[in-house]
Amino acid sequence: MLKAFYSSATGMRAQEVMIDNTANNLANVNTTGFKRKHVNFADLIYDTNSPPGAAGANGIIKPIGLQIGSGVRTVGTTTLFSQGTPTETGIDTHMAIEGEGFFKVTQGANIAYTRDGSFVRDDQGQIVTADGYILDPAITIPPEATNLSISAGGVVSYQVNGIATTGPTIQLARFPNPAGLQNLGSNLYAETPASGAEVLGIPGENGNGLVRQNYIEGSNVEVVSELVSLITAQRAYEINSRAIRAGDEMLSSASDLVR
Structure with a gap:
């Protein structure tokens, strides 16, 4: 049996993975x-x-x-943490990270990390994600508070009955190898042995990015690049299938010699 059959089959499977990954990237082009x-x-x-x-x-x-x-075989997928495009929303609890770092969030005993800064207030005034994960350290805004302000360094301040109040400072988490984080879905990541332990710090210090209030960070997917990858994978799949067809024709020709 021709070795080309098996080699081309691995090539077709690899290009299927490539197309699956490209499709997922394109599907999340507008995911915060x-x-x-x-x-x-x-x-x-x-x-x-x-x-x-x-x-x-x-x-x-x-x-x-x-x-x-x-x-060929698929080794793995590498997450590219290049900066996404910031979009102004005008919502005072929305935050974008300009630079490196992740927001740390908790839900009970579960700890996760995210770049999605589209936070809202829950029924207790806590700043949470859309799925109810609480920003860590927890920040509670009184219902009567006005003029909520979050500085680039993560300092939260607001006014209650005209009196200025300063809340907890937002911290960002960094990892020695962010590509080693595990995707949990819902814009969340989990720490793994490959990522290394979290290093918490103040925004703007020790390599951490800055916090931009009233903004959210968009996806870093480049549609044109993904379409090129899609076309390349499709053509590679077709070429591998033709190699299998060519091998089949060669075996057919060889079998005809003994007829």
């Missing part, structure tokens, strides 16, 4: 704080009939070898 993913591939094990540098019959070292690959 979404970070696009890049698929990483690696070639499979090689059949080595003659390794490079082997000695020939005359004792001369061969400058090249004879190695035939077995196809």
Whole structure:
């Protein structure tokens, strides 16, 4: 059986993963704080009939070898944390991170991290995500509070009966390897051994980004780049299928020789 059948089959499966990833990126082009993913591939094990540098019959070292690959496999997906486009909303509880960092949120014992700063107030005045995750450290705004202000350094202040009040300071979390965070859906990430432990800090200090009130961060998906990736994956899939067809025609020709 031709090895090309199996190699081309792995190529078709790899391009299916590529198209699935591209489709997910395009589907989230308007998702707040979404970070696009890049698929990483690696070639499979090689059949080595003659390794490079082997000695020939005359004792001369061969400058090249004879190695035939077995196809391709999907290694993983890398999340690209480039900055998304900020959009002004005019909502005083909305925040965008300009630079590195994540908002830390909690729901009971569950801890998660997000770049989605479209926070709202719940029935107790706490600043929460759309799914009810509470911003950590917790910030509670009294119902009678006015002139809510959040500085670039994360300092929360407001007025109650004309008296200025300062609340807790928003902190941002950073990770040694943010690409190692686990996607939980709903714009949330979870810490993993690959990401390393969280490092909490004040916005604008020690490499943390700044907080921009009244803004949210858009997706970093580039539609044109994703469409190019989609076309490339589709063409690669077609070429791999043609390689299988060519191998089938070769076997058919070989079987005709004995008729």
